[in-house]
Amino acid sequence: MKRIRNITTLLDLTYIDPIMAEYSAFFSGIAEAEKVFFLHVIQEYNLPDKGGRELPDGETLYRAIQDRIREEVENHFNTTVPFAIETRAETEDASNAIVEFINETETDIVLIGQKYGANREARYGHKISAKAGSDTLFVPETATSAINKILCAIDCSDHSEEAFRKALDLAAKTGAEMASYFLYDTTRSYFPATTLSSAAMEQERSRKQYGKFLERFDLTPDIIPCHYKELGPSENQADGVYEAAVTENADFLVVGAAGDPGTATSLLGNMAENLYHMEKKIPLLIVRNQETKRFGWL
Numbered sequence: 001m002k003r004i005r006n007i008t009t010l011l012d013l014t015y016i017d018p019i020m021a022e023y024s025a026f027f028s029g030i031a032e033a034e035k036v037f038f039l040h041v042i043q044e045y046n047l048p049d050k051g052g053r054e055l056p057d058g059e060t061l062y063r064a065i066q067d068r069i070r071e072e073v074e075n076h077f078n079t080t081v082p083f084a085i086e087t088r089a090e091t092e093d094a095s096n097a098i099v100e101f102i103n104e105t106e107t108d109i110v111l112i113g114q115k116y117g118a119n120r121e122a123r124y125g126h127k128i129s130a131k132a133g134s135d136t137l138f139v140p141e142t143a144t145s146a147i148n149k150i151l152c153a154i155d156c157s158d159h160s161e162e163a164f165r166k167a168l169d170l171a172a173k174t175g176a177e178m179a180s181y182f183l184y185d186t187t188r189s190y191f192p193a194t195t196l197s198s199a200a201m202e203q204e205r206s207r208k209q210y211g212k213f214l215e216r217f218d219l220t221p222d223i224i225p226c227h228y229k230e231l232g233p234s235e236n237q238a239d240g241v242y243e244a245a246v247t248e249n250a251d252f253l254v255v256g257a258a259g260d261p262g263t264a265t266s267l268l269g270n271m272a273e274n275l276y277h278m279e280k281k282i283p284l285l286i287v288r289n290q291e292t293k294r295f296g297w298l
Contacts, residue, residue, distance in 0.1 A: 004031040008107040008134075010098065011040045011069055016113040016141050021076035023283075024111055026145035027137070028081045030173050031109075036083045038073055039101055040065060041094040062087050095127040102132040109135045109285075116141060116279055126276045129286055130261050138276065138284040144251070147174040151250040153241045153271070155183040155257040156213040163256020163287035168217065170252065180226040181244045182206050183237065183257050183271070203228050238274035245282055253280075256287040 090097040152167035154160035259268035
């Protein structure tokens with residue numbers, strides 16, 4: 001993985017902003033980013049009703065929001081990486097303005113905060129991940145500025161190679177350990193029915209496939225072990241991945257597979273959708289399919 005040019009971090013003027021600023025400082029340093037944009041989109045329906053009072057004009061409102069963001073960033077973005085603060089307004093769906101900004105700035109990776117419980121609206125994250133021409137890093141509110149072990153979920157496709165290479169690079173830069181999870185395509189069916197014998201054969205085939213995949217990197221399964229858990233067509237692949245991450249005590253999760261995150265029926269799309277809606281305590285990096293990705297990590 002070579003240097004990332006631009007990172008965009010989304011802020012919403014709530015308690016998660018300092019967490020996002022701190023994690024942005026940490027991650028941009030590891031990634032050797034050239035610039036970090038802090039973006040807040042004003043949603044028109046979030047503005048208070050005038051109720052007989054005069055609201056601040058647009059310029060005053062923008063300046064007040066930018067002053068508040070700048071205070072948070074200057075207090076928590078402790079790094080020498082250059083940054084800029086941007087504020088946009090959107091009358092309909094804020095995710096549209098966010099995606100437009102990401103594409104305009106040729107953002108390589110967008111950081112999205114994830115809250116827990118009643119605070120978590122889960123309103124825009126998946127839309128942004130599906131539509132933006134960038135990778136997406138979901139940062140939970142409990143995230144710490146450390147990467148000690150990485151779990152990389154792959155299906156050994158060519159697209160997986162890109163995600164795996166990024167995970168290897170992060171491991172090298174942070175000194176983290178690394179493990180893998182083999183993603184099965186659960187849309188495949190067996191006839192007349194999946195038996196213990198066919199399941200064992202499929203797992204053996206997957207082990208061989210993983211071994212050949214590692215040969216591209218001059219690695220072996222002894223160096224980077226892999227979890228194999230064959231699931232039925234109706235089972236949730238995301239649960240298996242997250243369970244493996246917890247088992248491995250991983251504090252960073254990378255997912256790379258064939259398919260488009262915007263297509264729920266694809267392997268990557270299904271994974272992105274399910275993982276996004278889980279209340280994770282592990283940062284999650286969704287690596288877009290190179291064929292659908294507009295910019296990429298240069």
